Amino acid sequence: MKNCWNDKEIDGVAITLDGPDRFDLRQRVYSARLLGSEPDLVLHGGGNVSVKTSLPNVFGEAAPVSFVKASGQDMATIEETGFVALDYEYLVRLANIEFMSDEAMRDELALHLARPHEKLPSIEALMHVFLAPKYIDHTHPASILALTNRKDGTQWVADALGSNVAVIPYVKPGFQLARTVAGAFESDRNSDGMVLMHHGLITWGETAREAYDKTIELVSRAEKHLARTKTKHRIAPAGEASVQQATKHYREIAPVLRGMMIRNARGMGTLGERVILRPLISDEILGFLESATGRELAFESPLTPDNLIRTGVRPLWIETDDVEDMTELGRKFDEAIGTFSREYASYIERNAGSDRSRGASPKTVMFPGVGIACAGCDVREADIARDVTAQTLRVKATIAETDGQYHGLTEDQLYAMEYDPFQQAKLQRQERALPSGTIALVTGAAGAIGSGICDRLLQEGVHVAATDLGGERLDSMVGNLAKEHGSRVLGVPLDVTSENAVVQGFESVVEAWGGLDLLIVNAGLAHVSTLSEMDLAAFRRLERVNVEGVLLLFRHVARLFKRQGTGGDVVVLSTKNVFAPGAGFGAYSATKAACHQLARIASLELAELDVRVNMVSPDAVFSHGDRKSGLWAEVGPDRMQARGLDEAGLEEYYRNRNLLKAKVTAEHVANAVMFFATRQTPTTGATIPVDGGLPDATPR
Numbered sequence: 001m002k003n004c005w006n007d008k009e010i011d012g013v014a015i016t017l018d019g020p021d022r023f024d025l026r027q028r029v030y031s032a033r034l035l036g037s038e039p040d041l042v043l044h045g046g047g048n049v050s051v052k053t054s055l056p057n058v059f060g061e062a063a064p065v066s067f068v069k070a071s072g073q074d075m076a077t078i079e080e081t082g083f084v085a086l087d088y089e090y091l092v093r094l095a096n097i098e099f100m101s102d103e104a105m106r107d108e109l110a111l112h113l114a115r116p117h118e119k120l121p122s123i124e125a126l127m128h129v130f131l132a133p134k135y136i137d138h139t140h141p142a143s144i145l146a147l148t149n150r151k152d153g154t155q156w157v158a159d160a161l162g163s164n165v166a167v168i169p170y171v172k173p174g175f176q177l178a179r180t181v182a183g184a185f186e187s188d189r190n191s192d193g194m195v196l197m198h199h200g201l202i203t204w205g206e207t208a209r210e211a212y213d214k215t216i217e218l219v220s221r222a223e224k225h226l227a228r229t230k231t232k233h234r235i236a237p238a239g240e241a242s243v244q245q246a247t248k249h250y251r252e253i254a255p256v257l258r259g260m261m262i263r264n265a266r267g268m269g270t271l272g273e274r275v276i277l278r279p280l281i282s283d284e285i286l287g288f289l290e291s292a293t294g295r296e297l298a299f300e301s302p303l304t305p306d307n308l309i310r311t312g313v314r315p316l317w318i319e320t321d322d323v324e325d326m327t328e329l330g331r332k333f334d335e336a337i338g339t340f341s342r343e344y345a346s347y348i349e350r351n352a353g354s355d356r357s358r359g360a361s362p363k364t365v366m367f368p369g370v371g372i373a374c375a376g377c378d379v380r381e382a383d384i385a386r387d388v389t390a391q392t393l394r395v396k397a398t399i400a401e402t403d404g405q406y407h408g409l410t411e412d413q414l415y416a417m418e419y420d421p422f423q424q425a426k427l428q429r430q431e432r433a434l435p436s437g438t439i440a441l442v443t444g445a446a447g448a449i450g451s452g453i454c455d456r457l458l459q460e461g462v463h464v465a466a467t468d469l470g471g472e473r474l475d476s477m478v479g480n481l482a483k484e485h486g487s488r489v490l491g492v493p494l495d496v497t498s499e500n501a502v503v504q505g506f507e508s509v510v511e512a513w514g515g516l517d518l519l520i521v522n523a524g525l526a527h528v529s530t531l532s533e534m535d536l537a538a539f540r541r542l543e544r545v546n547v548e549g550v551l552l553l554f555r556h557v558a559r560l561f562k563r564q565g566t567g568g569d570v571v572v573l574s575t576k577n578v579f580a581p582g583a584g585f586g587a588y589s590a591t592k593a594a595c596h597q598l599a600r601i602a603s604l605e606l607a608e609l610d611v612r613v614n615m616v617s618p619d620a621v622f623s624h625g626d627r628k629s630g631l632w633a634e635v636g637p638d639r640m641q642a643r644g645l646d647e648a649g650l651e652e653y654y655r656n657r658n659l660l661k662a663k664v665t666a667e668h669v670a671n672a673v674m675f676f677a678t679r680q681t682p683t684t685g686a687t688i689p690v691d692g693g694l695p696d697a698t699p700r
């Protein structure tokens with residue numbers, strides 16, 4: 001493993017705190033990022049590092065503190081605020097207590113924060129406090145786990161790392177582990193580091209550099225030893241063609257699978273949960289799933305206790321010869337989920353010893369020939385499940401390829417960690433109007449109303465595929481949204497007049513997240529002309545987008561919703577012109593009326609799938625932020641000229657035209673979309689006007 005330390009980069013780490021801790025903290029943040037950027041050392045929120053230093057208190061004294069990474073913080077991108085300052089003098093005394101429960105430990109940590117309003121410290125915080133050296137690095141390196149998670153693991157660690165490394169048998173993270181680790185350190189202060197069986201590595205130093213160098217040194221030794229002992233025994237990778245084939249199958253299967261998982265979760269009483277699926281498909285994965293060894297290893301326990309909440313105790317395994325036969329797939333799924341649920345229930349019963357039974361949703365679904373679908377309540381969680389699964393299978397394969405026999409955690413050890421309060425806290429989600437894991441596709445997303453709807457859905461935690469004609473307008477919008485919402489926004493170029501593009505648009509969303517719950521039909525064109533002057537080509541251009549485009553979206557979303565089998569919602573952006581058309585606006589009014597009528601037909605035809613189709617009919621939304629409405633760019637100049645008004649004057653004119661004298665905004669339109677998306681009333685085929693009150697345009 002490469003040592004990436006570079007003194008020149010350290011000054012670039014921003015630290016706002018003043019005082020003697022400033023230097024220490026900067027070194028700490030810098031080396032945490034180095035460790036965190038190496039997936040073979042830690043993944044996502046894994047691992048933990050600390051520094052002992054001091055913080056000036058209100059008396060001007062330097063109070064000793066231990067800065068420890070907060071629970072779940074990702075080291076790769078950590079800032080100083082990702083660390084919790086703990087009262088060192090008090091907490092170090094806890095090492096003299098024999099036993100403390102997880103709950104009591106959590107309370108002690110919460111009571112002895114050096115600053116108020118801190119995040120939850122990690123379950124491993126006391127381990128960092130009890131260990132004497134200034135800088136502590138704790139990682140979960142893949143190569144170390146490839147040594148520890150096998151029969152004769154202790155011997156393998158000694159062979160690979162030498163005898164000057166302490167080896168600690170597995171102890172559940174928490175108070176006891178903190179004491180065990182501190183005890184081992186005190187009995188041999190000169191060891192190079194410490195390996196925790198089935199868990200990871202600890203190194204230390206008086207400088208951040210010293211601790212980091214030791215981590216890299218020990219991991220490199222482990223990697224070299226594994227390379228040396230590699231035998232011919234290989235889990236054969238599949239060929240290139242099969243990855244393509246598998247991805248194609250995955251796109252067909254994912255919505256079916258997602259639907260079954262959602263319905264299964266509803267059956268368990270967690271009504272309304274939705275799920276995001278991320279694919280894991282590669283040569284290695286396909287080879288692994290198709291080999292007998294692979295299957296056996298897939299069912300072995302997770303590598304480390306904190307991987308458990310990400311991947312679950314075991315995967316859901318589905319095998320079918322004909323992945324295109326959806327009925328057969330459904331039967332296989334029911335069978336597999338039945339076995340999965342029964343096994344999970346008896347695991348709970350064996351370990352909880354009482355009636356503390358609760359259902360479990362699989363976190364990974366393995367399909368030989370197709371790949372692995374990794375589930376989470378949102379894309380972040382699903383990505384963690386995916387990355388942890390990929391690494392787990394790689395390490396298991398390494399063990400097999402060095403002639404080892406996998407030896408993981410026992411069932412009671414897994415159970416103790418799965419229900420640990422610190423671990424459960426990592427899975428807590430915010431209550432929102434729509435379930436996390438909701439997936440929406442918005443057409444015409446780069447316009448004023450489209451971008452307003454995207455903004456709102458993203459704020460509600462929805463995963464949004466923002467679609468529009470490809471180009472700068474869409475790219476800049478998605479780029480901006482991604483800065484705030486990360487991988488919950490996906491830009492998809494989609495010309496609604498092309499059937500191919502519509503099919504591919506839905507496929508992109510399915511491949512990215514597993515399915516769809518909400519479609520916002522918003523893309524539309526306007527054109528100003530009297531009938532006598534009408535250019536037929538212009539009329540047809542509108543007809544293609546406003547009518548055929550809508551038809552194509554309905555045709556293919558109906559197929560997708562049917563495969564998924566969990567219902568769905570479609571909200572169509574209609575217009576007040578459907579009810580009150582305007583002279584000189586025939587192409588728009590007529591094509592939007594056809595669009596509106598298609599939506600009403602869809603509400604009749606799709607109700608049996610529990611798909612609701614409703615309309616929102618706004619009037620005079622000029623812009624959203626700096627996004628101008630395409631419709632008003634077309635219509636505005638003409639109207640301004642006709643009425644002798646400037647842009648502000650025209651807005652004022654439309655405001656005064658409605659009963660409530662309201663300026664209608666994209667946010668108002670988004671509110672109406674949310675009303676339908678959250679299913680607050682049993683309504684389909686209906687229209688909400690968002691126009692400030694226009695009696696002529698009131699739907700009737």
Ligand code: ZN
Binds near residue numbers: 047138173199200
């Ligand atoms: Zn750990």
